[in-house]
Amino acid sequence: MRRVPGLALRRLVVLAVVVVLSGCASGTDSTETAGSTAALSAESAPSVTARLATPAVPGMTAVAVRLRTDVAVGGQFQTRITNTGSEPFSVLAVSLDSPGFERLPFDPQSATYNPGATIDLPTRYGTANCADGVPVDPAFAALQVQRPDGKLEEVRVPLAAPDDIIDRIHAEECNAVALAAAVGVSLGAFTPAVRDGRPVLRAGILLTRGDSDEEIALFELRGSVVFDVSFAEEADPPPAMATDEDELEVPVVLRMTGRGCDAHVLGETKQPFLFPYFVTFDAGDPQYGVLDVSPEQRDALWSYVEVACAEA
Structure with a gap:
């Protein structure tokens, strides 16, 4: 295989x-x-x-x-x-x-x-x-x-x-190239919402099959010191794209972390938009990647910070 x-x-x-x-x-x-x-x-x-x-x-x-x-x-x-x-x-x-x-x-x-x-x-x-x-x-x-x-x-x-x-x-760059060839992983548009009484952003992470013919699962999501990124619904096993499927959209939620509204954190963080993810191929070892966050999405996230922190 x-x-x-x-x-x-x-x-x-x-x-x-x-x-x-x-x-x-x-x-x-x-x-x-x-x-x-x-x-x-x-x-x-x-x-x-x-x-x-x-x-x-x-x-x-x-x-x-x-x-x-x-x-x-x-x-x-x-x-x-x-x-x-x-x-x-x-x-x-x-x-x-x-x-x-x-x-x-x-x-x-x-x-x-x-x-x-x-x-x-x-x-x-x-x-x-x-x-x-x-x-x-x-x-x-x-x-x-x-x-x-x-x-x-x-x-x-x-x-x-x-x-x-x-x-x-060199290892990071080459692994990123191999992973991108196997599967595309992209972050969709944000939709404001409320969850547990707090403002959040809903979005979808789209998996697009590349040159891999295996089952591909979105195994884990992680956020940054400012933003938490999580599955909209808990899933066990993780959401997976079957071998006969070419796309899979996974609903996710972004919210402020417990320290996200701290002025020192907001002022000093160097990587507020570093959102790691892990995918698996046929339930193998998790492989690491980072979501690409476009300039427009970054602007939307900063606008969300203003709203979320105003209510904190």
Whole structure:
């Protein structure tokens, strides 16, 4: 029986895993587990990125880290550059150079590194190369550097990843591609309603069959620190699309969480619209995905916040 490529061999239960690193960078926020509402970890193939011997560039080191803001923005991480030499230099542009990702053009930067300085540079990554056997290492931070005498040069600094950030991003991207090919999962329009005396939003989550021929069940829904997302009616077993069906719409309800109307929570949250879901194929291991929330839906949710919190 056909399994979803790249998914049946692992249970991916979180969008990202990042580890808290000591804050030695200038002007950055602290690291946080991506999809912190899930508070889970991902299983991925062992990394060799950090262990692979690559030629060093005298006077500088590079480490890949991922911050809360990177997860919220999507498509990027931070290249943490440290000047380990005795002369200053400036970085004018940065790009990820890895066989596991499409190489993007240089992103312009403007950062001056005095001896001993450490500064994070936002670094985009391209489309993941998900072909079998394609590694992510050796990974480099490609930099356009200006020396004190004005000389310009391009260097490739070995990109250390002690927390397997690049490997994890690659695994997440490839699993997302495989899942999207197997089944489409989309959030429908909102309808205001009242439940248990409180304002809520009703909607439907539509499952659309892709290249999977298996029974596909919407196994679990999760919300964010602001919004709770749940099935409109409890179902055991979970609602499932039979093998001879191409679509299934599952009614859901969105409401404020217990802390959702707290001004501090609303002001500080980086991912209010991170709505994870889990689907299963023929009752196999739950596979993780995230609902896409359109700009119009986000506006509708903020309007709902005003109504719901006014009555809190």
